[in-house]
Amino acid sequence: MLFPTFEFAAFFCVVFVVSWLLRPHPLPWRLFLLAASFVFYGAFDPAYTLLLGASILANQGFAKAIAASDDERRRRAVLAVAVVANLGVLGYYKYVDFFIDSTAGTLALIGIDPGWVPLGVLLPVAISFFTFQALSYVIDTYRRDTEPASLLDFAVYLAFFPHLVAGPIVRARELIPQLEQRADPRKVNSALAFRLIMAGLFKKVVISSFLASAIVDDVFAVPEAHRSGEILVAIYAYAIQIYADFSGYTDIAIGCALLLGLRFPQNFDAPYAALSVQSFWRKWHMTLSFWLRDYLYIPLGGNQGTEQRRDLNLFLTMLIGGLWHGAAWTFVVWGSIHGAALIIERRVTEARAAAGKVPGRWSPVIRWAITFNVVCLAWVFFRAESFDNAFTLLFRLVFAPGIGPLVTPMVLFVIVAMLASQFVPTEAVNRAQAAFSRTVPAVQAVVLAGCLLLINALGPEGVPPFIYFQF
Amino acid sequence: MTDADTRRTTGQGVHPGPHGEQHGTVPPDDVPTRPRSEPRSLRYHDLAGSRPQPAGRVLAIGALALFLAALLNADGMAELANRQQVGWKRDVARVAVAPFCAVGGLTRIKEIRGAIRDAADKTTQGCDQDPSGADSFVAPTATTTPAEVTGPTEPAVATRAPTAADPLRTWLGGDSMTIELSQSTEELLTDRPEIAITTHPQVSSGLTRPDFFDWPTYFAEDVLPEQPEAVVVMFGANDSQGMEIDGTSYQPSDPEWQEEYRRRVGVVMDQLRGDGRLVLWVGQPHMADDGFDERMGVLNEIYASEAEARPWVELLDSREVLSPDQDGYQATTADGESLRQSDGVHLDRAGAALLAEAVVEAVTARVVEGEAPG
Numbered sequence: 001m002l003f004p005t006f007e008f009a010a011f012f013c014v015v016f017v018v019s020w021l022l023r024p025h026p027l028p029w030r031l032f033l034l035a036a037s038f039v040f041y042g043a044f045d046p047a048y049t050l051l052l053g054a055s056i057l058a059n060q061g062f063a064k065a066i067a068a069s070d071d072e073r074r075r076r077a078v079l080a081v082a083v084v085a086n087l088g089v090l091g092y093y094k095y096v097d098f099f100i101d102s103t104a105g106t107l108a109l110i111g112i113d114p115g116w117v118p119l120g121v122l123l124p125v126a127i128s129f130f131t132f133q134a135l136s137y138v139i140d141t142y143r144r145d146t147e148p149a150s151l152l153d154f155a156v157y158l159a160f161f162p163h164l165v166a167g168p169i170v171r172a173r174e175l176i177p178q179l180e181q182r183a184d185p186r187k188v189n190s191a192l193a194f195r196l197i198m199a200g201l202f203k204k205v206v207i208s209s210f211l212a213s214a215i216v217d218d219v220f221a222v223p224e225a226h227r228s229g230e231i232l233v234a235i236y237a238y239a240i241q242i243y244a245d246f247s248g249y250t251d252i253a254i255g256c257a258l259l260l261g262l263r264f265p266q267n268f269d270a271p272y273a274a275l276s277v278q279s280f281w282r283k284w285h286m287t288l289s290f291w292l293r294d295y296l297y298i299p300l301g302g303n304q305g306t307e308q309r310r311d312l313n314l315f316l317t318m319l320i321g322g323l324w325h326g327a328a329w330t331f332v333v334w335g336s337i338h339g340a341a342l343i344i345e346r347r348v349t350e351a352r353a354a355a356g357k358v359p360g361r362w363s364p365v366i367r368w369a370i371t372f373n374v375v376c377l378a379w380v381f382f383r384a385e386s387f388d389n390a391f392t393l394l395f396r397l398v399f400a401p402g403i404g405p406l407v408t409p410m411v412l413f414v415i416v417a418m419l420a421s422q423f424v425p426t427e428a429v430n431r432a433q434a435a436f437s438r439t440v441p442a443v444q445a446v447v448l449a450g451c452l453l454l455i456n457a458l459g460p461e462g463v464p465p466f467i468y469f470q471f
Numbered sequence: 472m473t474d475a476d477t478r479r480t481t482g483q484g485v486h487p488g489p490h491g492e493q494h495g496t497v498p499p500d501d502v503p504t505r506p507r508s509e510p511r512s513l514r515y516h517d518l519a520g521s522r523p524q525p526a527g528r529v530l531a532i533g534a535l536a537l538f539l540a541a542l543l544n545a546d547g548m549a550e551l552a553n554r555q556q557v558g559w560k561r562d563v564a565r566v567a568v569a570p571f572c573a574v575g576g577l578t579r580i581k582e583i584r585g586a587i588r589d590a591a592d593k594t595t596q597g598c599d600q601d602p603s604g605a606d607s608f609v610a611p612t613a614t615t616t617p618a619e620v621t622g623p624t625e626p627a628v629a630t631r632a633p634t635a636a637d638p639l640r641t642w643l644g645g646d647s648m649t650i651e652l653s654q655s656t657e658e659l660l661t662d663r664p665e666i667a668i669t670t671h672p673q674v675s676s677g678l679t680r681p682d683f684f685d686w687p688t689y690f691a692e693d694v695l696p697e698q699p700e701a702v703v704v705m706f707g708a709n710d711s712q713g714m715e716i717d718g719t720s721y722q723p724s725d726p727e728w729q730e731e732y733r734r735r736v737g738v739v740m741d742q743l744r745g746d747g748r749l750v751l752w753v754g755q756p757h758m759a760d761d762g763f764d765e766r767m768g769v770l771n772e773i774y775a776s777e778a779e780a781r782p783w784v785e786l787l788d789s790r791e792v793l794s795p796d797q798d799g800y801q802a803t804t805a806d807g808e809s810l811r812q813s814d815g816v817h818l819d820r821a822g823a824a825l826l827a828e829a830v831v832e833a834v835t836a837r838v839v840e841g842e843a844p845g
Contacts, residue, residue, distance in 0.1 A: 006551070009537070016533075020526040104807055174513060187523035190532070221654040224661045259529065265512035290512075385820065434520035441524075445532045449539035456544040457587040 001043040003252045004205050011040065012256060015161075019260050020185050030179065033156050033260075040161035044125045051089075051124055056155045058085060059134040063141040063148040075142060082138045090131045093124060098327030126165045128324065130158055132291055137172040139295055149176045162257040166249050168267035169287040175262065183261030191437035193258040194444075195429075198451040200251030203244035205459040207414060211241040213460065215406045220383055223393040227402030231393055237411060238383050239376045240418045243272065246285070272375075273422040275367040276349075277341045280375055292321050314346075315339035330381045330390060337378040545575035546584055546597025553600055554675075554683050557713030557720045572598035600682060607681040607688055608738045627782035629700070629747025630841035635664035639838060642694055643830070644671035645705035645753070648816075651823035652705065652753075652830070659827045666831070669697070677709040678735045690742055701834045702743050705753035705789075707774075708816060711766040723766055729773065736777045740784050749837050750784045751830065756793040756822075757800040759815025764800065785837060792829045793822050 001008050015036045022029040042049045062082035066075050137154065140146040149157065149172065157175045219226045219234035226234070247268040254264045271284035281289045300313040315336070322335020384390035436444065524532075541548060549572055552564035575581030576598060585595045633639035643653055653670035660666050671693075676684035686706075694702065711723045714731060721728040743750045754774050755767035771790075778784040793810055794801040802811050803821075810822035818826060836842040 006548075013533070013537075016526075017530060020530075101807055108806075171512075185526040188526050188529050189518060189521065190524045190529045191521035192518075222657050222661075225657055261526075263513050263515075266515035287512075430519035430521070434522070437521040437524070441528055441532045442535070445535035445539060448532070448536035449543060452536065452540035453543040453584060454587070456540070456547045457584045457593075458591055 001040050003249065003256075004201055007043075011036075016259060023182065023185060023261070026182075027152075030152050030156050034152070034159060037156070037159040037161040037164060041126065041159065041164055048124045048126075051127065052130060052159055055086075055089075055130055055134055056151075056158050058082075059138055059158070060148070060151050060154050062138045063154070066138065066141050067148045079138065079142045083135065086131050086135050086138075090127060093127055095323075095327045102329075129167050129169060130164065132169050132288075133158055133171075136169070136291060136295060140172060146173045146176075149179075153179050160257070160262075162253040162260075163264060166246070166253070167285070167287055168250050168253065168264050169291050170264050174265055178262050185261070188261060189258055191433045193255040194448060195433050195436075196251040196255030196258070198448065198455075200248040200253075200255065201455050202248070202451070203251070204248030205455050207418060208241050208245035208248065209460040210458075211237040211244070211411065211414060214408070214411050216241055216383075218406060220385070220389065220393070223389065223396055226396065226406070227400045227404040228397050229403030230406045231397045231400075233407045233411060233415070235376050235380055235393075235397075236415050239272070239372075239379050240415050242379065242382070243268070243284075244418065270422040272372060272419055273368070274371050275364055276371055277338060277345050277374060280371060281338070281342075288321070292317050296320060311343045311346075314342050318342065325382070330384055330387065333381040333387075333390075334378050337374070337381065341374050341378075541571045542575045542578070542580050543584055545571040545581040546595050549597040549600065553596075554680075557715050568598075607685045608678075608735045609687070610738050611741050611744075626747070626841075628749045628785075628837055630838055631700075632839060633665040638665050638667035639701065639834075640697065640699045641666055641668045641701045641703065641834060642670070642697070642699040643668060643703040644673065644694075646676050646707075646709050647672060647674045648708050648755075648818060649705050650674070651818040651820065652826055655820070655823035655827035656830060659824070659831055663831075666834070669699070675709055677706050678732065678739065679710045679712055679714045687739065687742055690739070695743075695745070698745070699748065701749040701751060701838055703751040703753060703830055703834070704739070704743070705755075707755045707767060707770045710770060711763070723769070729769070732770070733773050733777060736773055737780075740777055740781050744781070744783050748783065749834065750781075751787055751833055751837075752778055752784055753787045753826070753830065754789050756789040756811075756818075756826075759800045759802070759811070763816070785833060787829060787833050789826055789829075792826050793818070795825070 001011060015033075018032055019029065019036075022032050038049050038052070041052060059082065062078055062085075065078045066082075069075050069078070137146070137157075141148055148154070153176050154172070156179060157170070157172055160170075160175070163170050214237070215230065215234045216238045219230055220238070223231060250267040254267070257264050265287055267285060267287050269283040269286065271280050274280035274283055297313055297317040300316060301309060302313060303310055305313075316339075318335045318339030319332060320335070322331045322333070322338070325331045325334070380393055381390050384393065436447065439447075545568065548568045549565075552561065552568045555561035555564055572581070581598070588595045631639075643649065643656055649670070649672040653672050656668060657670065660668055671689075673684050673686075673689075676686065678686065681687065710732065713720050713722050714728055715721075716727060716731050721731070723729070723732075740750060740752070752774055754771045758764040758767055771788075775786050778786040796805055800811075800815065802815075803809055808821035809819040810825070811817065812819050
């Protein structure tokens, strides 16, 4: 069940009403949320619910076993089993074919034919997200940052439908305490929820779909047929497309949860306004960035040790983060570009600070331009189907001068408008949201209906599948 | 607004509730905003001056908004309903949408959407659309009968040697199976300037649902006026679904369905016929799902027999091309290159490249080299 569909709208209306009616009764309310989440997930494929159920039972078992023991070796052993089990399942579904393909290809280079063919394993929707959440729960328990919850609370936390499919990656200590509090049904933060849902729908259904069909899909499919102007605009358009698509989806997720009285962490914070790659990662898919920091970068050693060791930790974190996004070498390159950029950026910043250099007047503009273009360069590898495809695109970007018919005023307007939106001050948005919240209900309804009209009228005939599902 | 509301809004005199109510408004400075242990990541949800509302009111606002949006978007909902597969679900959806169409039309409120779509250069069908669309498949008039076009002695397909200055005008299109095929063919032809290609893959389209996308009209208005010398089409993957014939629904296993589908295939083959033009009809490849594969096999038989009766039509058997090493569905080549996408239906890059080669080869053999159909 996808968010921008009538099926989900009907499903959510029922969940909204029943959830608030049951809210005074903790046990039925939790059971209802769990059942609703399984119905939502089962709508993709009923078999997936078995995997989710198994993940819930196994990880609750791991967390309980860790919490019940004071023996450090035993705790560590259980943690190791938990990590291996979670990553093993994720690895099987996500990387087994990539491994077979890459190994067979490498062996073929030295004249050995192992006769391996990919198994054609289908990646279950959402597995990456719930595996990361389950791991954070078990590791936090091991670190004594959190106590194991009841099985029911943990199940609701892991399966809760708004975040299940594409995040944000919510930590147990963020959501489980909220299950134990009783949200006041008289005080729903509906203005923020409505804003997030409408903005999310607009970004996902209108902006992302428009840019994909107007320029991005064509140029990335056959770069040989396009000139540098089209290629440059297509790269910028893809940067906007993936932002609109992904942030749009998580905005809807956060808004839906908020309507049910539950708060998720922020996942995007105007990432294309960032003045450094480091800042970009604090604003882009924030819950994944913080997850990688807490459960990968810090265990690797973080900022400790020599400069070389610190750089290596950073690079490995981004490399693995890249591979998490997809089982292909292009994603490894994407992660590597970000890793290298972060290292260079840190070294340059430290060197300039040591030399006592003061940022000039145009420094923010230059830093913004460099950051945005580095991020866009990395997106080329993220989007491209292969290295050949990416290199052809970059080659023609430089050596095929010309503009091309796909560069239209509307495409340019959408890119510029979306970039400009990143610089709108939060206070201005909050003021508009506050003004909306103070109008009478009928006016609020009319405004929302107007938003839905625009989204439906400007949207495509069908909503394409969400880019991030398979990640 | 009541006094209590005012106090809640300004945060004066209302303290956070006993259950750690997080959505309370800005409290006085001496009251902590939230429990100390609350993660910083959740501060995003500060009300920031917005007024919270009771869940009941939120429901009422949401319900009213959805109702108004349904009236405003009546055309869009009707399009969505009509696009469902023929059967009871579509019937229910159409009945559910009808009142919104009626009220939206009566009050003219739905015209706002039409105006927005006009401004955005998008078409609107919606409530006034004929849901069957069967009338699109009308046999060409007598003026285009085979005998008059080519005469009894001329070959059905004209041959010539195209050049970069005067390239062979080729058109390729069909359903979503032609997305990758179009791209691979364009890629293949980048260094073959003597063949000019225009493509139009139309997702979810086919010959059973002209109400969704009307291929005969599209051919008549957008393809044939350009006078292509070779037309390559691929239909079928979306066609194994219910079809409405004279108001009655039929399923692909019904003889009436197959008879009507055969008629439509014939109409399109005749419509595409031109002065020496080659029509290359690409059959369906093997599918991963056995049942689906079997249904595609039935369609392939229809394409083959209809093509055989028309000398200007050549059938390209994609099963041979896309299953080079086995009799049945083949996901990858012997070298492990992916022929098909993970859905077991669509073409992947290597598969599309193979089929593109076969398409270009067939067109070249017939039109340029004048070989008899193999």
